[in-house]
Amino acid sequence: MAIIEKDRITIRSPDDMHLHLRWDERLYHAIQHTFSHWGRGIIMPNTDENRPILTSKDVKEYRNEIFNFLHQFLATHAFEPLMTIKLVKTTTFEVVHAAAEAGVKAIKSYPLGVTTNSENGVSMNDLVTEFGGVFKAMEERGMVLSLHGEHPEYFCLDREDYFIPVLRQMQANHPGLKIVLEHITTKNAVQLVQQDTTGNLAATITLHHLFLTLDDVIGGSLMPHNFCKPLAKRPEDRDALISAVISGNPKFFFGSDSAPHFQHTKESACGCAGVFSAPVALPLLTSFFDEQDALEKLEPFVSQFGAQFYGLPLNRGTVTIERGSWTVPLLYSDSGSLRQLVPFWAGREISWNVVVRHCQLYE
Numbered sequence: 001m002a003i004i005e006k007d008r009i010t011i012r013s014p015d016d017m018h019l020h021l022r023w024d025e026r027l028y029h030a031i032q033h034t035f036s037h038w039g040r041g042i043i044m045p046n047t048d049e050n051r052p053i054l055t056s057k058d059v060k061e062y063r064n065e066i067f068n069f070l071h072q073f074l075a076t077h078a079f080e081p082l083m084t085i086k087l088v089k090t091t092t093f094e095v096v097h098a099a100a101e102a103g104v105k106a107i108k109s110y111p112l113g114v115t116t117n118s119e120n121g122v123s124m125n126d127l128v129t130e131f132g133g134v135f136k137a138m139e140e141r142g143m144v145l146s147l148h149g150e151h152p153e154y155f156c157l158d159r160e161d162y163f164i165p166v167l168r169q170m171q172a173n174h175p176g177l178k179i180v181l182e183h184i185t186t187k188n189a190v191q192l193v194q195q196d197t198t199g200n201l202a203a204t205i206t207l208h209h210l211f212l213t214l215d216d217v218i219g220g221s222l223m224p225h226n227f228c229k230p231l232a233k234r235p236e237d238r239d240a241l242i243s244a245v246i247s248g249n250p251k252f253f254f255g256s257d258s259a260p261h262f263q264h265t266k267e268s269a270c271g272c273a274g275v276f277s278a279p280v281a282l283p284l285l286t287s288f289f290d291e292q293d294a295l296e297k298l299e300p301f302v303s304q305f306g307a308q309f310y311g312l313p314l315n316r317g318t319v320t321i322e323r324g325s326w327t328v329p330l331l332y333s334d335s336g337s338l339r340q341l342v343p344f345w346a347g348r349e350i351s352w353n354v355v356v357r358h359c360q361l362y363e
Ligand code: NCD
Pocket: 020, 046, 115, 116, 117, 148, 227, 228, 229, 230, 257, 259, 260, 273, 274, 275
């Protein structure tokens, strides 16, 4: 479907398969940058330590809140939030069935304490042993288990590797369960997904992990706006992610993991993990594929593979991106507010820009 010209590309309306929006005014900023480029997004449930999304009731409230914001922008029909709930000790198979009825597409597991708002996450032992009924119900309802794949008990750079045996055990226990290993950052995770033969394992890859290594976080000056979980790793890990994306393997699809945090909470003695990439995700991805001489691989990566793995219809609208340089703003804020957001690539140029979005969700 994509129309690729020298300075212009039109693709099927894309899906962001891993997105954080929050509850407060960050939702206002995140949603406006998202709906203007993306057709749907898998909305992560770790909204707030005190107000996580755990049940169908939470989902309905949160979805209403998202629609209220979309309504402010007269964009109610432009973007479909695909809701998730968080796996916690109190998640039961009844919770799963009610969530499925409420349209929930995935349940997200956060290892205890490993990332933003994961204080009520699960231990690795519980993940493997405690949720048999929950995972069975998810299989029945065709729901995806979305895994933050880091083992919290290990050294930070090794956490993804040590999660692999946990994942293998999960697969052995629940062979029919669809699993997405989220925001992978290592060569080993890429190989694991490539070599998997079950057909039930896929992975999201973010924008920032295609650009960053650990050097861009702590190699020179401390760069808090590049700090996220999982941490960006070694150059060979980034190269493996790039090859996976360029290979066109449908097991790898886009999830931005765009995660808005206020500037003062990132530029802090105890800074939050998360990169706010929503404003730049689609233009910078286009530029990435262009530089790799692989523009034809953009559309499947953002508009097809994720939907297919989740069993969703493909979007029907389009978005057009044109060659044309622009400079990413240093900050986004409401005028006068100190609660500002610093986007990924702030102050730098991007050589592609979204020019038209023709909204039309699937039939
Ligand atoms: C995410 C967030 O801020 O919610 N942060 C991050 O560093 N990626 C949580 C997550 O996906 O780990």
